[in-house]
Amino acid sequence: MVEQPGHRTQTRQSRRHVLATMATAGSAVMAAGAFGGLAHGRAKGTGTPDATPDATPRSDDAIARIAPPEWSFIVYAIQDPYELPEASTLVVPPGTHYFATEVEIDNASDQPLSFATSQIRLRATDGLEFTSGAAAGPETTLKARVLPPGDRTRGWLWFNVPDDAELTDLVFIAQSPEFSLSLTD
Numbered sequence: 001m002v003e004q005p006g007h008r009t010q011t012r013q014s015r016r017h018v019l020a021t022m023a024t025a026g027s028a029v030m031a032a033g034a035f036g037g038l039a040h041g042r043a044k045g046t047g048t049p050d051a052t053p054d055a056t057p058r059s060d061d062a063i064a065r066i067a068p069p070e071w072s073f074i075v076y077a078i079q080d081p082y083e084l085p086e087a088s089t090l091v092v093p094p095g096t097h098y099f100a101t102e103v104e105i106d107n108a109s110d111q112p113l114s115f116a117t118s119q120i121r122l123r124a125t126d127g128l129e130f131t132s133g134a135a136a137g138p139e140t141t142l143k144a145r146v147l148p149p150g151d152r153t154r155g156w157l158w159f160n161v162p163d164d165a166e167l168t169d170l171v172f173i174a175q176s177p178e179f180s181l182s183l184t185d
Helices: none
Strands: 008-010 028-033 071-082 096-107 113-115 120-124 128-131 145-147 152-162 167-174
Touching: 071 167, 096 113, 096 167, 113 167, 120 152, 128 152, 145 152
Parallel strands: none
Antiparallel strands: 008 128, 028 167, 071 096, 096 152, 113 145, 120 128, 120 167
């Protein structure tokens, strides 16, 4: 199925709220569940403050351990509905409104992070997902780019959604990390 900005797409995702998840064996997903939480910072395991997010028991005979990259998806503002500026030439289709959010993507890892704004979506209770469309306001727009290690970017995204949509999650589907262990000295 081809996704068009601002159009609804059907997903087979579970309807459970994803508060903060990072899957290292596929795409990493970070979500602000029900707009009340933030997926921010490094996940912690149990036991000690230095515990890692993996559930694999530690082995004293391990020669290396590779952890997932430290990427953060941070939400600073949500406007629902977003009021278009008076000078705007956009026409809001009947039965819809704009949802706007200001987000930051922080790459605190040692590898580049490539992302597109289509990887940030709104999810509704019925499983539909909405991708952002054209800039609707004067605020700084989040732009797709490759974030070098240690860099971050911040900006706004606008989504045109049906008035009756029950929105539950703001989701960032990050790229899959590459795990590599050098075999040379």
